[in-house]
Amino acid sequence: MPEDSNKISGVERAAILMLALGEKDAASILSHMGPKEVQELGLAMANMSNVSTGKMESVMHSFVDTLRSQTSLGVDSDQYIRNVLNNALGKEKAGGVIDRILLGRNSKGLEQLKWMDPRSVAELIRLEHPQIIAIVLSFLDSDQAAAVLSEFPERIRPEIVMRIATLDGIQPAALQELDEILEKQFSGASNVKSSSLGGIKTAANILNLIEGSIESNILEQVASADPEVAQEIQDNMFVFENLIDVDDRGIQTLMREVASDQLLLALRGADEGLKEKIFKNMSKRAAEMLQDDLEAAPPVRLSDVEAAQKEILTVARRLADAGEIMLGGGGGEEFI
Incomplete structure (x- = not known):
């Protein structure tokens, strides 16, 4: 969830934006700065680690607000913002940020939901x-x-997932209805704009992160209602066993982000092929220790194993969104 950008220093906001832009665009911007500015910003970038989604969104919101105040030159500011973020982050990575910025600007109630705990929502x-x-x-x-x-x-879960999967954008009338509902709770409805939220991929991402038994039950009922939609959702889901398709460099990057006890628990439910993939991308000593721990580990609940796998998948998707690994197989390509 977004964090208060006022609590993030100016140089930290700049560092986060530079890291989000990627090497080429960041280098282009740095070339216009003086030595002192480059040193200060470079140090901040070097000290950055584990930047949360909330902090990133907060910086992007602040960036867009600044853009909007600087671009009133008779151009479509929304389109200008879309073009800037698409060029900076790529269409796939920028899509969610754009939706949240432009839709969130007009729907304060929705933004407030992201600060609430799941049960309250x-x-x-x-x-x-x-x-x-x-x-x-x-x-x-x-x-x-x-x-x-x-x-x-x-x-009701299967019907909700079905509606998410078949949601082809959000019409102004639907957003107006939503704003009116949230206005009763937050006293904050405003203008509405259509957005490209929803769809098969959104449904798949949600199911990827839900408890395994609930996920299976929902998919079964969705398949009963519409087999084609269920198959499309499954085709877009990335499950733990799919890690076997990630290239070796990607696995190594992922392993550096995963705690050893979490990996030990997650591998209890993995097939031998995936285990071997993990072992071969570790040092010999680390692989031997992990194998010994797996053999000696006591029985655990399936739900605990699935929870550990979900957590690792969350890390994998974060790394994929940052461009550090490629899910679904990298074809042995080198990252440059």
């Missing part, structure tokens, strides 16, 4: 129409949406 929208629930979950980050979905009764 579920209680707030529990009695609303499933289409409204689907729109709200599509706007939230996938991990928060998954947690909110888990709070709903089992009988």
